[in-house]
Every structure is written in structure tokens, then in C-alpha cells.
Amino acid sequence: MLSTVIHWFCLSSFLVCGRTLLRRTQSSHPLRRSKVENVTNVQILVVSLLLLVMSLVSCVGATFWNDRYGRADIWYIGKKDYDCHSFGFDILAFVILYHNFIPIILLATLEIAKYIQALFINWDEDMHFTGNNVYAMARTSNLNEELGQVKYLFSDKTGTLTCNIMTFKKCTIAGIIYGNHSDRSAAGEENLSQSPCPVPESYEFNDPTLLQNFENDHPTKDYIEEFLTLLCACHTAVPEGDGNDISYQASSPDEAALVKGASKHGFVFTTRTPYSVTIEAMGEEFTFEILNILEFSSTGKRMSVIVRTPTGQLRLYCKGADSVIYERLTEDSLFAEETLAHLECFAKEEVPATWSHSH
Template identity: 45%
Template sequence: MLKEANTKMIPLGLEQMLLRGSMQRNTAWVHAVVVYTGHETKLMKNSTKAPLKRSSIDKQTNTQILMLFMILLVLSVISAGFNELWLSRRAGTDWYISLHGAQNAKFGYNFLTFLILYNNLIPISLQVTAEIVRFFQAKFISMDSEMYHAATDTPAQARTSNLNEELGMVKYIFSDKTGTLTANVMEFHKCSIAEIMYNRPGPNESFEDTPLYQNLKRQHPSAAVIREFLTMLAICHTVIPERQDGKINYHAASPDERALVLGAAMYGYVFSARTPGAVAVDAGGTTLTYQVLNVIEFTSARKRMSLLVRTPTGEIKLYCKGADSVIYPRLAGGPEHAKYAEATLAHLEAFACDGLRTLVNGLTRITKRL
């Protein structure tokens, strides 16, 4: 905690933490305290010694070479033994071939002699040949047009050629819902508002022709609920807008929040600005400024995010978004008495069957004076 001169204590929490590699935007200056440096950083604390990566062919080759070396030693010992036995029997009878010099040689000398004679049993050039083959395999991988990603101009890159043989040898696949095995690109597809299901505009369809936009402009009985829904998508988040060349780029902590903001902008509710105490939304040419009274961030324990704001008309509203398992138990009067709860739950099940990630939005008005 920091303490100003003769004033109050200022707490430092996770909201003020800038992790390694983070980028600060839309901020002219900051007071910073550097903590957890050097070997105390999370990266250094979690770092371990890099393991030695070897392919299955390397392991088999090393085992076979070790076996061949053991066979070489056994053959050399047997040959040296039989050499001693043969010399002891022939030295006295076969005097004409001058075996006296050979008989004086020791067993170790004979063992080394046979070890040199049989050394071709060890494939010394095998490792060199394998490394040359792997080198050219890595070059072929980097030149493979089917592994080239044109969107980012990134070819395949074999950082180490030791594991080329392991490509395609897949036994198990573990998947989850966080985009680890996918491109992790989130898009706004469908929504359920006031018991009516809406789809996003098609590739050749204007958003003005969509049922959601028509119900909003024609003052459908659910138009007020649609406005609240789009307003919530546009303000209940921690996205930072950045203007570049007349366009707004959104920087979000997760692709989910960015997709929701773009979904609201698709129907005319454009999140345009954020200040420490307010957010601005461009709704059909009208700029609406909402005063942010409090933000309760999303956590894995709460499974929801809450935003308390003062609307341009002076009302105080609490917007909340999160998983249906935490939103439904908190509905006023329970899920069986809350408005639109039963039909929305049926739509959520339909969305989940389509493989979509679902989110529930809730709203309440604060009548007590703050």
C-alpha cells in the first residue's frame, strides 16, 4: 500500500498490477513500484531445466548401438581366449611359422587387436547420416506450401530437427473449450432477447434488415429490452477503445469481451470512449455517457462480472453477465418467477447443442439512493 503525505492509504491490488510483457495505453504518466524482479519473478520461479528431447528412433538407435558394443566386447574376449588356446597347442609343433613372438603377447594385447579388427560392427556413420537426413527434412518442412500461413506470412519452422520422426505419431488428443487447439477467434452469432431468438446478419445481409434491428426501430413490445441488452453488451466489460485512422480498435483482455462489443456495434451501439469514471456509447448518432460507479471484475470463483452505472437519465442500474449456473439462482423471485427465464434457458440449451459458448445477461434497477 502507498501512503500520500498527510492523507490516506492507497491500496495496490491486481487492477494496478502490470505483468511482464503488458502494454499501457491511453495513459500519459504513471507512478510505478517495481516488485518481484530477477529470480523472484513468476517466470523464474516456474522455470525448470529444459529436458533433453529425443525421438523414439534415437532411443532405439542408442539401445541397439549399446547392444552391438556389448557383442563386440564378447566377441573380442572369446577371440582372444581362443587365440591363447590355439597358440598353446601349436607353439611346440608348428615351429616353422615362428609362433614364439605371438605367444609372448599378453591377453590384453590380443583383446585390443580383435577389438580393432571387429570395430566395423559399430555403425559409427549412422548418427552422422541421421543428422544429415534430419537437416534436410527440416528444410523441406519450412518449404512446405501446405504448412504456410498466408494470413500472417508465416512458414512452418522446425526449431529442432531431433523430433522430425515424431510428426504424425499421435496417440491421444486432449481438448478443452478455451481455444487451445483452435484459432481462439470469438464471434457474436446468436442471442435470445425477451423470448425471441435472433441470428447475426448473413454475409450478404445488412444489419438494418435483421429482425432485431426491425423490432428495435418499429417499437416492438420488446424494443426496450433490446435497448438494454445492446447497452449492456456495449458497456459491461473492461475493453479499451483506441482510435486509429478514423476507426476504433478494441483491446480486450479476452476474445469473448471483444466479440460482445463488436456484436453491439453491429446493431448500432458503438462503444466509443472510456475514462476512469465513465463510458460513452454512440447509439444511432446519439452519444450516451454512463457514469461508472463500481466495477466487480470477473473471477473464476464468481463466474460473473457486475457493473454499477448511473445512466444519462439519472437512474442507477446494475448490469451483470456470467454463466447461467450463477445468474439464474440470483434472479428476483427465483427462476420460476423471473421474466423470460424459462424461454431463455431453452434457447441456451439450443445454443449449447450448436457448439456455441453461452452467456447470460441480467439487469436490476437500484431504487435506494447512493
């Protein structure tokens, strides 16, 4: 026996006008007026009130004069009988007589001057970015005079006046520093002063010693291999493209810079699946099984990933702030003091550092 159960729903809608969440969260945008415009409006208002006072005083004076000196036999200044109606017309007559007292042309002159000033801002060669051939653009001419009254300039960390660009420049592996040891001054500073982005290619990692030590069976070869493998495995980036044309979509520029740095040294991160990552190391392809990912957080200040290597070994790769990683090293960890000394050197050279470690 089949039975049918019917559920009834009742939907009620209430119009509560200004008490809805959407209406309460909306804020009215104030009119954008410059200080000069505000002062001008106040001054014109004061002059207009003064004009009314002058017209009223003149009208009262004209009334007294007409009562005392007006003569009926003089037709061109004949005596008139004043009432409320004629008194109002006299006030209007004096307003018309004194109307030049209000500088009406001032507003038109200011608008013309602001428009011409906006044109000069758009044509200014000192505010011309030659990289993209982009000139400054005055979107509103009402605020031009505010440029000369700016005392403080606030902006967010990135995205407005700065570009957050990270490049792999230096690294320290097993007590050896690899990277460009040349001075950053001279021509480099000149390039950076012109435009913060893009960063010149000459500023990226260009030390061939790292690959030479790896290919020539240097005593630190195993450490170099582990370091580059860590850069390819400990991240959440996603590769896009095939072959030599691979780009990485990462949650932060730091991750993308580290993965790109490893790819330039023969360890290329090629494929990511929900449970594995594939690395092409010196022409050979290796797949690491991902067992767990502990993503970076502001409290932990580090990221960790647990993987199973192609040989079946378990590895814990970790990267993060030097203070956090150093506290978790064992007492017999090799090259700890040398690495700290190298990080101090990087800090003096204004190079951001990330500590990496594997177990």
C-alpha cells in the same frame, strides 16, 4: 534545538550454494533423444562389448595355439614368449581385426536420413498454411521418427492449436430471437476446416430486424435500448482509437465481442474514465456515472455494474451464466421462460450464450 538521529543498518550476505530458492527451483533439462536413437546406442554398446569378448577369446586361443603348435624353425609362425605386455598388444590387434563388426556407418546413415526427412517435412504441401504462406518447420531432426509413434496429443485450452475467437451472432430480446438463422453447414464448415482464425465476416450478426424494430417504435424498443446499453456499460473494456476506427482491449474475447456487437447496431462505447463511461447511441452521446463495478469471478460467474444514467436514475446491469442470473430474477420477470427456451435452441446450435439483465 535540533537533534540528528542516525539509524544504522547492518546488511549480511551469506553464500549458501545449492540451498537458495533460485537454485532449488532450477531443474536440469534432459537430453532430447528419440526412441530409435536410444535403441541404436544400446545396440552399439552391446556390439562393442561383444567385440571385446571376441578379441579376448581369440587372444586366449592364440596363446594356447602358439604354445602347442608354435615351432622355432618356422620363422614366419615362430613361437613367441607371451607376457602381459604382448597379451595386451594381441587384444588390440584382434580389436582392429574385428573392427568392422561395429556398424560405425550406421550412425552417419541415420543422421543423413533424418536430415533428408526434415527437408521433406519442410517442403510438405499438406502442412502448408496458405493464409500466411507458412510451411512446417522441423527445428530438430533427431525427433522425426517420433511423429509416427504419437498416441496422445495434449495441449492447453487456447493458444497452441486453437484460437479463442468470439463473435456476436445471435441474441434474444423480449422473447424475440435476432441473428443469422441460416444453417452453419456447407460453405461455412469448409471455411472453418481450413483455418480456425480468422472467422469469416458472414458468420457475424447480420439481422436487420433488430434496428428496424428499434427505429420503427416496436413495442420492444425500450427492451432493445436497455439491452444494447447494457452491452456498452457492463464491461471493463478500454476503447482505443477515434471515430469509426475504434478497437477494444478487453480482458476476455467475450467482452470484446459483446461491445463490438453493440457498436454495429448504433450503440458505440467511445470513452472510459475511472468514474464514467460514454456511449454514442444513434448519434447522441450519453455519459453514465460508474458507482461500482463487481468484476467477473469464477465463484460468482457473473459481472455487475451500478451506474447513474444521464437522467439521474440508478441502474444495475448484470451479465453472466444463465443459471446464475435466472436464480436472481423475480417471480414476475417478463420473458423468462421464452429466454430459457431460446437459450436451449442456442445450445443445440453450439452457440455460447450469456444472460444479461438490468434492474
